């Protein structure tokens with residue numbers, strides 16, 4: 538069985554002007570173009586949200602893998618809820634989350650997405666081709682460790698390869714950014730992101746089932762928890778607060794592009810020099826017409842990474858994730874009484890401007 542993706546049209550005089558986000562070119566970054574690296578830094582300082590152009594020839598296989606994992610996941614989400622609930626939830630970074638457990642995008646509503654979180658291999662598969670015996674060792678470890686849903690288990694090589702390239706892209710961005718910010722040696726940002734150290738790095742599949750009643754809608758505003766998010770959102774619904782107007786604007790889906798997001802931990806580790814973008818998912822017209830899907834790779838710092846958070850407390854990356862997930866479930870009025878949901882970004886914007 539497959540769930541067709543319903544197209545939805547964007548009409549700018551109804552839904553407002555689009556977010557004008559910077560675009561960074563992946564192949565130029567790989568050539569160490571000074572201009573592209575400085576554009577990357579500027580995008581993270583001013584927006585914290587940008588398109589990454591992956592339309593180069595070298596990224597074609599990765600995009601094919603993305604299409605293949607998405608097809609598998611769309612079929613997986615079509616299963617009855619009881620079947621999906623069989624995927625054990627382990628901590629907040631692995632397992633199945635049904636709709637309606639978090640506060641929704643609008644007051645007095647719950648969230649309208651279900652999600653399957655898949656903890657990647659640990660140690661993560663290297664970007665170099667993995668030989669079959671290495672893969673078998675990883676596979677045995679993973680099966681014991683992670684209680685994967687059978688669908689991931691049977692397509693292990695595909696999922697591994699997709700995770701490996703996602704990790705490579707996210708860590709490369711981190712590395713270019715660190716050098717551009719002059720964070721070198723012991724302060725280099727990659728030092729907090731070790732592939733062989735436990736972290737809550739996660740591959741994340743989201744499904745927003747059609748819901749015409751809007752009791753469970755979209756995804757509430759938030760900043761992401763970790764360091765760098767690679768988001769693939771081929772359908773309308775994603776909105777971001779733009780730094781110029783401080784209003785919500787829709788982010789146009791762009792084939793062959795990832796949307797990259799500076800998340801809380803990276804902002805904290807950069808000494809607040811980088812900006813985290815406040816974003817949410819609001820279906821066009823406020824109702825989820827047709828099913829919507831999105832895929833993310835959340836690169837997160839090693840569990841024991843220490844930083845000063847937006848509540849003024851010194852804690853670890855692992856504690857911040859736990860706190861953030863607890864906050865997602867709180868009613869809106871309690872969420873807005875503290876800084877955790879938005880990593881302090883909401884407090885940097887005036888309430889009146891934001892609600893627009």
Ligand SMILES: O=C(O)CCC(=O)C(=O)O
Pocket residue numbers: 743756761768770774775816817818830831833
């Ligand atoms: O569904 C989307 O487009 C965005 C999802 C998102 O922001 C998240 O899961 O953190």
Ligand SMILES: [Fe+2]
Pocket residue numbers: 759760761816
């Ligand atoms: Fe997000």
